[in-house]
Amino acid sequence: MAYKPSQRRSIETLPTEPNLTPIMNLMVVLIPLLLSSAEFVKLGAIELNLPPVVGPLVEPGALPVEGTKHLELSIFITKDSFVINSNISTEFERIKLKQSLSDLQEHLYEIKTYIPPYFREKESITIQASAGIKYQKLIDVIESVRVIKIKNEEIELFPDVKLSAGVL
Amino acid sequence: MAFKPSKRKKHNIDRVEAKLSLNSMMDIFIIILLFLLKTYSAHGSFLPQNKNLQLPTAAIRNHVNVGLELVATSETIFVEKQPVVRMQDVNLEKSHVVADGIILPLFRVLHTYAIKANKLEKTYGIKFTGSIVIKADKNLDYRELVRVMQTCGKAKYHNIHLAVANK
Numbered sequence: 215m216a217y218k219p220s221q222r223r224s225i226e227t228l229p230t231e232p233n234l235t236p237i238m239n240l241m242v243v244l245i246p247l248l249l250s251s252a253e254f255v256k257l258g259a260i261e262l263n264l265p266p267v268v269g270p271l272v273e274p275g276a277l278p279v280e281g282t283k284h285l286e287l288s289i290f291i292t293k294d295s296f297v298i299n300s301n302i303s304t305e306f307e308r309i310k311l312k313q314s315l316s317d318l319q320e321h322l323y324e325i326k327t328y329i330p331p332y333f334r335e336k337e338s339i340t341i342q343a344s345a346g347i348k349y350q351k352l353i354d355v356i357e358s359v360r361v362i363k364i365k366n367e368e369i370e371l372f373p374d375v376k377l378s379a380g381v382l
Numbered sequence: 383m384a385f386k387p388s389k390r391k392k393h394n395i396d397r398v399e400a401k402l403s404l405n406s407m408m409d410i411f412i413i414i415l416l417f418l419l420k421t422y423s424a425h426g427s428f429l430p431q432n433k434n435l436q437l438p439t440a441a442i443r444n445h446v447n448v449g450l451e452l453v454a455t456s457e458t459i460f461v462e463k464q465p466v467v468r469m470q471d472v473n474l475e476k477s478h479v480v481a482d483g484i485i486l487p488l489f490r491v492l493h494t495y496a497i498k499a500n501k502l503e504k505t506y507g508i509k510f511t512g513s514i515v516i517k518a519d520k521n522l523d524y525r526e527l528v529r530v531m532q533t534c535g536k537a538k539y540h541n542i543h544l545a546v547a548n549k
Contacts, residue, residue, distance in 0.1 A: 258442035
């Protein structure tokens with residue numbers, strides 16, 4: 215039979231500190247590694263909705279309404295020009311511009327202010343480009359057709375951008 | 383006059399050992415590390431440095447939504463960081479790679495993800511939004527971009543977000 219330990223006896227426990235130096239070394243290596251392998255870039259996103267492959271293209275609520283007309287506005291990006299096509303009037307039926315984004319914006323602003331009230335979907339535009347056009351140019355055009363800046367004031371042009379599936 | 387202290391004799395001076403307290407520094411490092419790891423994985427504010435992937439720049443402030451990640455560099459197309467198809471094969475329009483404007487290996491991968499997402503929706507009620515984030519190189523040809531987007535659309539990923547670097 216074991217004796218019961220004396221209750222009077224007390225063992226002094228020495229305070230021990232964990233050795234943090236190896237963890238510190240790890241941190242010192244990890245943080246610069248993460249920082250150097252990354253680039254500080256703030257990302258943005260351009261939202262595009264594709265029509266479903268199967269099923270109706272027109273939603274039940276969006277059936278043609280009598281007395282209204284569907285706006286068909288499109289931009290074709292070729293290697294040396296922008297071509298704006300629309301069904302608003304003969305004046306804006308086909309406009310060919312040199313590749314200047316500010317010119318494009320001005321013409322689109324003119325079209326935006328001219329659109330008669332009986333047109334539906336006044337904010338949508340379709341963009342099509344020819345093969346060989348770089349993605350950056352497409353993004354520049356998308357950015358330009360959404361908003362125009364006039365006297366430090368942003369005016370919305372055609373924010374609902376659609377990309378045509380075809381290639382010129 | 384004071385005597386010169388003996389050089390031979392050891393003087394018992396109790397020197398207190400100075401210790402550097404690393405606790406507070408550890409706290410700082412842990413916070414920085416957690417912040418970096420979280421930002422790296424979830425938000426996408428950081429980008430791995432890559433010569434083949436330079437995002438186009440635009441002054442668009444919309445945030446990138448969390449969705450399936452598709453990266454199209456000038457060499458390879460990746461889905462969720464896994465290489466899927468070489469861009470060279472897409473450009474050459476090889477019959478087993480491209481058919482009717484659809485990139486077949488990419489379609490197979492995206493379709494698998496869509497099936498998984500649909501299963502999750504049925505089992506756990508996590509809604510499948512069909513959203514996909516395309517991070518493409520700024521020098522990518524429009525034709526390739528259209529092919530990628532058509533493939534996404536066919537695999538039921540209609541909600542496309544084109545990632546751009548803010549100016």
